[in-house]
Amino acid sequence: MAKRVVLAYSGGLDTSIAVRWIQEEWKAEVVCVAVDVGQDPDTTPDDWDTIRARAMAAGAIEANVIDARAEFASEYVVPAMQANALYEGKYPLVSALSRPLIVKHLVQAARYYEADAVAHGCTGKGNDQVRFEVGTRALAPDLEVLAPARLWGLTREDSIEYARKWDIPIAAKKGKLYSIDENLVGRAIECGEMEDPWVSPPDDVYTLTRNVADAPREPRDIVVRFEAGVPVSLDGVEMPPVELIPALGAAAGEYGFGRIDMVENRRVGIKSRETYECPGSLALILAHQDLESMTVERDLMREKARLEPRYAELVYDGLWFSPLKEALDAFVQSSQEFVTGEVRLRLEPGRCFVAGRRADHGLYDYGLATYDAADSFRHEDAEGFVRLWGLSVEMWSRRQRGLGSGA
């Protein structure tokens, strides 16, 4: 059994009692690591101080908060956006992207504190346990992975009682309805009445997106610039991805864009009704994909489109650190060399769409595309090309369908 454990700590009820539970049941020391991936837009350093103090009050021998926001934006969110990664065609992987980063920091802390295990607070029904455990095996196969919440069989009421018994100052209230996971690209909201897929999510579950009825009536244009596939500025103001993504999200969310209501397939075989709001990542993927249509050569674009759903599945399924994912990253990276230019997004109540684009090294050629006098296309080349293109079909028609002379 492990002697010292690094626990992925969120400050919530489950991970707080896990600190005490691991000590009591497994007689191991607990180091808490909380990773800031932009959980709450209103988070202040004070909140993290409270969270750190709570970990210590629960009995941790050490508690650290790691600000990983910039790393999360640049090394996790941006590569996934370059892959236009949408799980089952819809979900931009909000939670799935943060877990491998948390794992990376847990493993680093485990090395630093000479721990022999890492632990997480996930239950047995979700994807996050898969991401924590498979990710840890990939980075540190020698470390044990402990999942106390999968074993303890405590109801929510039991957990609150356990916290009270051990004087753990938790913020959780009885009767809390939703399970929420959030970071700087968005939020995932589960449980409560939404477990009935027929029932609409209540308005008050959303914090990043307005109701369409409350959106500004006046449309707004916002210009996103990309350099080699990396978003670098909004309306000409340069900023790093860690600022740009939430800023774009705030603009799009104000117009009520970015909500997703879907039934998705979890890795563990369960169909699950999920409610998300991710205005920033959806707007960014929209813009990015459009700029690719101007700049990426046809065959490369088609092959990339074929691989994108696979990329999203790998990330969703906890295989961020895996050989196929690494190889796909290399492919995606190589496809981004000329994805440089600007996309003008238009925001209107309830929607966000591309209203214009221009590229520094675009493959769009006005002379080839135009029907006016500037036309430079060699029309005479088309005749032979089209004839040969259709030659095999023509032979099939003549010889096998019995049409024409058979010549």
Ligand code: ARG
């Ligand atoms: N279903 C989503 C996913 O698997 C969201 C998970 C949210 N996690 C949570 N602990 N509430 O990526």
